[in-house]
Amino acid sequence: MFEDLEAKLANALKKIKGQALITEQDALEVLKNIKFALLEADVNYKVVKEIEQELKEKLVGKQIEKNLTPFQTIVDTVHKELTQVLGAESSTFVINSKPFIVMLVGIQGSGKTTTCAKLARLLKSKGRQALLVACDIYRPAAVKQLQTLGKQLDIPVFSKENTKPQDIALESLEYAKSNGRDIVIIDTAGRLQIDEQLMQELVVMKNTVQPNEILLVVDSMIGQEAVNIAKKFNDDIGISGLIFTKMDADARGGALLSIKRIVGKPIKFIGVGEKISDLEQFYPDRIASRILGMGDILTLIEQA
Amino acid sequence: GDEKETPKDKPITDSYLEQLEELLITSDFGVSVTQRIIEEINSNMGGSVKTIRDAEFVIRKILLSVLESVEKPLYIKGSPFVILVVGINGSGKTTTIGKLASLYQERGKSVLLVAADTFRAAAIEQLQEWAIRNSCDILAPSPKTDPAAVAYDGVHKAIAKNYDIVLVDTAGRLHTQKHLMEEVKKIKRVIGKLGNYPNEVLLVLDSTIGQNALIQAKEFNNALDVSGVVLTKLDSTSKGGIIFAISQDLKIPIRYIGMGEKIDDLKAFVARDFIESLLNPIA
Ligand SMILES: Nc1nc2c(ncn2[C@@H]2O[C@H](COP(=O)(O)OP(=O)(O)OP(=O)(O)O)[C@@H](O)[C@H]2O)c(=O)[nH]1
Ligand SMILES: Nc1nc2c(ncn2[C@@H]2O[C@H](COP(=O)(O)OP(=O)(O)OP(=O)(O)O)[C@@H](O)[C@H]2O)c(=O)[nH]1
Ligand SMILES: [Mg+2]
Ligand SMILES: [Mg+2]
Numbered sequence A: 001m002f003e004d005l006e007a008k009l010a011n012a013l014k015k016i017k018g019q020a021l022i023t024e025q026d027a028l029e030v031l032k033n034i035k036f037a038l039l040e041a042d043v044n045y046k047v048v049k050e051i052e053q054e055l056k057e058k059l060v061g062k063q064i065e066k067n068l069t070p071f072q073t074i075v076d077t078v079h080k081e082l083t084q085v086l087g088a089e090s091s092t093f094v095i096n097s098k099p100f101i102v103m104l105v106g107i108q109g110s111g112k113t114t115t116c117a118k119l120a121r122l123l124k125s126k127g128r129q130a131l132l133v134a135c136d137i138y139r140p141a142a143v144k145q146l147q148t149l150g151k152q153l154d155i156p157v158f159s160k161e162n163t164k165p166q167d168i169a170l171e172s173l174e175y176a177k178s179n180g181r182d183i184v185i186i187d188t189a190g191r192l193q194i195d196e197q198l199m200q201e202l203v204v205m206k207n208t209v210q211p212n213e214i215l216l217v218v219d220s221m222i223g224q225e226a227v228n229i230a231k232k233f234n235d236d237i238g239i240s241g242l243i244f245t246k247m248d249a250d251a252r253g254g255a256l257l258s259i260k261r262i263v264g265k266p267i268k269f270i271g272v273g274e275k276i277s278d279l280e281q282f283y284p285d286r287i288a289s290r291i292l293g294m295g296d297i298l299t300l301i302e303q304a
Numbered sequence B: 001g002d003e004k005e006t007p008k009d010k011p012i013t014d015s016y017l018e019q020l021e022e023l024l025i026t027s028d029f030g031v032s033v034t035q036r037i038i039e040e041i042n043s044n045m046g047g048s049v050k051t052i053r054d055a056e057f058v059i060r061k062i063l064l065s066v067l068e069s070v071e072k073p074l075y076i077k078g079s080p081f082v083i084l085v086v087g088i089n090g091s092g093k094t095t096t097i098g099k100l101a102s103l104y105q106e107r108g109k110s111v112l113l114v115a116a117d118t119f120r121a122a123a124i125e126q127l128q129e130w131a132i133r134n135s136c137d138i139l140a141p142s143p144k145t146d147p148a149a150v151a152y153d154g155v156h157k158a159i160a161k162n163y164d165i166v167l168v169d170t171a172g173r174l175h176t177q178k179h180l181m182e183e184v185k186k187i188k189r190v191i192g193k194l195g196n197y198p199n200e201v202l203l204v205l206d207s208t209i210g211q212n213a214l215i216q217a218k219e220f221n222n223a224l225d226v227s228g229v230v231l232t233k234l235d236s237t238s239k240g241g242i243i244f245a246i247s248q249d250l251k252i253p254i255r256y257i258g259m260g261e262k263i264d265d266l267k268a269f270v271a272r273d274f275i276e277s278l279l280n281p282i283a
Helices: A002-016 A023-042 A045-059 A070-086 A112-125 A142-153 A164-176 A196-209 A224-239 A256-265 A284-292 A295-303 B014-026 B029-041 B052-070 B093-106 B123-134 B148-161 B179-190 B210-224 B240-252 B272-278
Strands: A098-103 A130-134 A183-187 A213-219 A241-245 A269-273 B081-086 B111-116 B138-140 B164-170 B200-206 B228-232 B254-258 B266-268
Touching: A002 A023, A002 A070, A023 A045, A023 A070, A023 A256, A023 A284, A023 B029, A045 A070, A045 A256, A045 B014, A070 A256, A070 A269, A070 A284, A070 A295, A098 A112, A098 A196, A112 A130, A112 A142, A112 A183, A112 A241, A130 A142, A130 A164, A142 B123, A164 A183, A164 A196, A196 A224, A196 A256, A196 B014, A213 A224, A224 A256, A241 A256, A256 A284, A295 B266, B014 B029, B014 B052, B029 B052, B052 B240, B052 B272, B081 B093, B081 B148, B081 B179, B093 B111, B093 B123, B093 B164, B093 B200, B093 B228, B093 B254, B093 B266, B111 B123, B123 B138, B123 B164, B138 B148, B148 B164, B148 B179, B164 B179, B179 B210, B200 B210, B210 B240, B228 B240
Parallel strands: A098 A183, A098 A213, A130 A183, A213 A241, A241 A269, B081 B164, B081 B200, B111 B138, B111 B164, B200 B228, B228 B254
Antiparallel strands: B254 B266
């Protein structure tokens, strides 16, 4: 697929060698290929249409850059556009309250529990006293999973039997205060955005503990539904940022672009493996190359 | 009869085709399948295809031609019948095993669960919880035990103690992780030393995953000769359209669909129902 787009674009652009400007016809030909590449990368249909329109405006009549070929000029423009949509490099947390409360939410199996542990590890390495809070009372052995991870990290895990998630969360704050824990990381059960009852549970939880950060954890391999999920979570509980997991797979990761575009919240981190150290910073330009599938060319353009 | 003209008798417009493209793409069918379907409608336009009803007929026909041929329930033959469950991280393997245990016990089979995910935190405890819910037996090793050895012990025990069904849970692994793909190949190979096992290699695919699911299916199939697929999380709003390309390319039977987190949220795959739920917004 990657080489595919390159070959197709190169082919589409053969005839515009030696031109000074990109014509509308050239642009349309190129955009058709870009559109398919983005859709193949799982970028949402509506988002692709919007980006296509914006790119058209940027490309038609554009001057071919001095030391670039028409092909490189176009790829460079597209790459810059995607990078811009993806937003700023990962902003880490601005820790401005004590305890600082982080809540992770998302659909089933997206990687919340693992990511809670990864965040705790990261913050611990920065000298913070983290507390993990097990608010998933539904999934079999979810509490045990967090406890096992906590043990590996030597970080305490707050849990309580026969208690509602919102009450566990609230009580954990007391625990944190009396035990000198300055960061509270709350794990929640996976839920579909159409499950009104469980979505309501999150709303109550948010109102009860007033988290400083509510992070939506999304599997980077997710398909077209990504935007509906993100939109509903954001509308209902108001998220403050995003974490994309399983970036160690070979999915192109179009969801990063779609969700960023639709909810406009910063991508804070990416998960790149199952180990608790597998959490990385987010670099928009790298992800843009990955979505486009043209890393090599872009390196060449940078050097030009 | 005295049929009234309905919206389906309306001629096909460009805007209808665009709507159709959007429907197929947003249902994760992928670009090439979508193009193929639209091409098929376009090329018969004015001939056999005039109205929206005709277009839908074409779509149903294309989808059915592939999906009906993979609508094959799992037929249990022989005892013990060993099912090796594989897939990427978080796709729903362990939960599906819990549901399958219930299904087979209802049919009067004795079931043994084998916890060969010795890697992920509390994966063994998770399967243990499903064993409790099902009141069935489980072989639960201590963490970090070699998964192939666990699987071997499980099948060995099933043969010795006359269990009808063995469900082997494995750790989630990405198809890109060479050593982990080798590990699961080894699991399969090792239980094969006990006889003609496994009887089924079940690949669990998450229907919310996009185009990467096709690559996953190909890689797992290359490594393990997958004999059946379970498509999970179809209770979500995702349509799982990528299963069409998977079925077209690999022709692996789709055994079950997952429709929720509860023990009885497992259904047989029915191609017609799947297609109707897809066409729902325009039908
Ligand atoms: N390869 C890889 N696997 C990951 C990553 N993050 C999480 N996982 C795995 O994905 C699976 C699901 O992770 P969990 O942390 O249990 O996901 P969850 O969102 O808490 O799941 P539920 O609580 O059931 O909704 C596990 O097998 C994890 O090891 C990642 O970045 N890369
Ligand atoms: N809504 C819904 N959730 C499901 C379905 N099947 C599984 N889940 C949920 O998805 C999450 C992951 O399921 P698991 O069974 O732990 O997945 P797994 O493949 O065993 O995960 P790993 O062992 O970590 O790779 C859990 O929260 C399950 O409850 C389904 O059909 N629908
Ligand atoms: Mg969890
Ligand atoms: Mg599992």
